[in-house]
Amino acid sequence: MLQIDHLTTADAKVTLDDVSFVFEAGKIYTILGRTGAGKTELLRALMGLNPLTVGTVKLDEEDITERPIRARNMSLVYQQFINYPHLSVLDNVAFPLRRQGKDKAEAHALAGQMLTTVGLGEFLQRRPAQLSGGQQQRVALARAMVKQSRILMLDEPLANLDYKLREQLREEFPRLVADNVESVILYTTTEPREAMELGNTMIVMHDGRVIASGAPADLFAHPPTKDTASVISDPPISFISGFVRDNCLYFSEGHLAPSEGLLLPADGPVTIALRPDAIEPDGAFNAQIGLSEFSGSQTIIHLDFDFGRAIMMVDGIEAFTAGNDISVSIRSEHIMLFAPDGGNITLRNNQNG
Amino acid sequence: MAKIVLENLGHSYLADPKGEHDFALKPVNLTWQDGKTYALLGPSGCGKTTMLNIISGLVAPSHGRLLFDGKDVTNIPTSERNIAQVFQFPVIYSTKTVRQNLAFPLECRGVSPSRIRQRVAEVATLLDLDYALDMPARKLSADQKQLISLGRGLVREDVSAILLDEPLTVIDPQMKFMLRRKLREINRQTGVTMILVTHDQSEAMSFADEIVVMKDGLLQQSGTPEELFSRPQNDFVGYFIGSPPMNMINLDVRQGTLATDALSLTQPSPSESNALLYQLGIRPEHISLVDQTAENVGVGTIKKIEHLGVDGIVTLELAANVVIKAKTRKHTAMSVGTTMGINVCQDDALLYLDGRLAT
Numbered sequence: 241m242l243q244i245d246h247l248t249t250a251d252a253k254v255t256l257d258d259v260s261f262v263f264e265a266g267k268i269y270t271i272l273g274r275t276g277a278g279k280t281e282l283l284r285a286l287m288g289l290n291p292l293t294v295g296t297v298k299l300d301e302e303d304i305t306e307r308p309i310r311a312r313n314m315s316l317v318y319q320q321f322i323n324y325p326h327l328s329v330l331d332n333v334a335f336p337l338r339r340q341g342k343d344k345a346e347a348h349a350l351a352g353q354m355l356t357t358v359g360l361g362e363f364l365q366r367r368p369a370q371l372s373g374g375q376q377q378r379v380a381l382a383r384a385m386v387k388q389s390r391i392l393m394l395d396e397p398l399a400n401l402d403y404k405l406r407e408q409l410r411e412e413f414p415r416l417v418a419d420n421v422e423s424v425i426l427y428t429t430t431e432p433r434e435a436m437e438l439g440n441t442m443i444v445m446h447d448g449r450v451i452a453s454g455a456p457a458d459l460f461a462h463p464p465t466k467d468t469a470s471v472i473s474d475p476p477i478s479f480i481s482g483f484v485r486d487n488c489l490y491f492s493e494g495h496l497a498p499s500e501g502l503l504l505p506a507d508g509p510v511t512i513a514l515r516p517d518a519i520e521p522d523g524a525f526n527a528q529i530g531l532s533e534f535s536g537s538q539t540i541i542h543l544d545f546d547f548g549r550a551i552m553m554v555d556g557i558e559a560f561t562a563g564n565d566i567s568v569s570i571r572s573e574h575i576m577l578f579a580p581d582g583g584n585i586t587l588r589n590n591q592n593g
Numbered sequence: 594m595a596k597i598v599l600e601n602l603g604h605s606y607l608a609d610p611k612g613e614h615d616f617a618l619k620p621v622n623l624t625w626q627d628g629k630t631y632a633l634l635g636p637s638g639c640g641k642t643t644m645l646n647i648i649s650g651l652v653a654p655s656h657g658r659l660l661f662d663g664k665d666v667t668n669i670p671t672s673e674r675n676i677a678q679v680f681q682f683p684v685i686y687s688t689k690t691v692r693q694n695l696a697f698p699l700e701c702r703g704v705s706p707s708r709i710r711q712r713v714a715e716v717a718t719l720l721d722l723d724y725a726l727d728m729p730a731r732k733l734s735a736d737q738k739q740l741i742s743l744g745r746g747l748v749r750e751d752v753s754a755i756l757l758d759e760p761l762t763v764i765d766p767q768m769k770f771m772l773r774r775k776l777r778e779i780n781r782q783t784g785v786t787m788i789l790v791t792h793d794q795s796e797a798m799s800f801a802d803e804i805v806v807m808k809d810g811l812l813q814q815s816g817t818p819e820e821l822f823s824r825p826q827n828d829f830v831g832y833f834i835g836s837p838p839m840n841m842i843n844l845d846v847r848q849g850t851l852a853t854d855a856l857s858l859t860q861p862s863p864s865e866s867n868a869l870l871y872q873l874g875i876r877p878e879h880i881s882l883v884d885q886t887a888e889n890v891g892v893g894t895i896k897k898i899e900h901l902g903v904d905g906i907v908t909l910e911l912a913a914n915v916v917i918k919a920k921t922r923k924h925t926a927m928s929v930g931t932t933m934g935i936n937v938c939q940d941d942a943l944l945y946l947d948g949r950l951a952t
Contacts, residue, residue, distance in 0.1 A: 373637060407836055
């Protein structure tokens, strides 16, 4: 178990602000946040590379805050594929074992096994430069995993890979790390889908703080704050400044919003959040099509309403012409409401969850 | 502005190419209309950057000709092609203000100060950067810096085309979305031809009027996003376009028809030899998962459910150990281990013969 309490740093590009969390071994934690949210800083603080102004790091109840990096039992895989160019693939992975004092035969045997797990069993004698990007990143992953460190950290490990390679490694990742039952696995990413697909627990960071955590599907269905909803929605969630009056929800004066089944807060301004699945073609709301684009198998339609902009997503590849008018319906069960002015309090979640 | 024609255009980095495999770009014929958006899509090493570099003039092709509006520009240097280029990482003058960055290409051409002021103002409005004109360029975010790189191309009124070499790589997902929208708007408003190089199929699909899919230096298919999605010409395009890839299910020849135990979809009898590999290609989006009835074309047990937000991907095992993936928004109501009925429209099941579309 890894426990961090009140981690706070100064003097970094992004400073950590009172980050506390308890991580359990054998689970994958995805840390989701935009560039500059503090994801890498958190990993660096765990390794002891960023000096803490406040805070403690405990591994199995033992305080390791002051321990030097070498003695922390951690491994890190970077975004860039970092391997020893002059060593064979096998020696790259055997290297940390040799440093631990294992003899050559044992180190080679363990490294060979690990390389077979990551699908590189036939490339043991190659040099890293003779491999593709995806294969090089697997070598780095194998080297990090072979040590069986208690803490395995991966800092946007797939960011530099082609889209399709990313898709493949994402699919394989849970199997690759399945043997590391003693390790806490921390995986940072800027991609909401990746964080949801890979994490047993998802941790959302913003401005150097942890703003939400939980099971990915739950967090997606019930984001506790507006910032969380914003960070985990891709395509983006749309926010419209509306208000509640006499137990009715309005997008703006004269534009009543659907609210069947919603428990509305007291009169006053609210932020109405619409995910792309809250809007469907045909209905009582008129909008102008700002732009229509395909995303894989879906069509994303940017709509300009009298009361603001929002995005609709429909399955399949369909032609929507920019500039045309369209009527749409908005489904109340997919509406989320937030406090209007940075309060970031969910006033009412959608009813179906 | 220009119509761009690639006429039997190919390139080998070797002085004396022996065969097809010596070409980084195998000879290709393509015509790109003025004012449209195009994407060159493929994995690393597919030849897309070589193609872009030939168009910009950074590489002289070993074979064929390149025409801008009918004029042969194959051997004309980059500086005379009126091409603007945006690279993976923003290239800006970090010590200058946004205004100075945008004005620079015009100053170099000796344009009058009053005209420069006018053009810079127009382009800043187009990019939504009016408010930032007097800020130092280094203070801007990555996506804004990319807009400035683009703006330096747009200020020139004689620009033939804008080439974009993976310009969204360093941008966060949500900002990518907005920047893509901006690029489309700029294309609509200015009518400048834009050519984007990318390995990201979803980026290509959302950006381009037409996509050129490449692999190993060879053109695989060129067409609209709809065409590539609904009728991939070969199994590579079926794999590369779409996420997850197209499901490919092997078929057996049985009494003159093609069939599989996994799905009760048959195809007419093949005329060619039985030794060839026939497959059924079905997009994960075209598989609907329903309660079991006698009408279903198949039955599958749920092995895995991946939550990706609004959508989910469901992995199912069908008869004969066939594993397929389906994309759905109803995944939150499903659970692993349950058996579902499977429906597929006959039109959405495409026949492939040795990896090539046969229907």
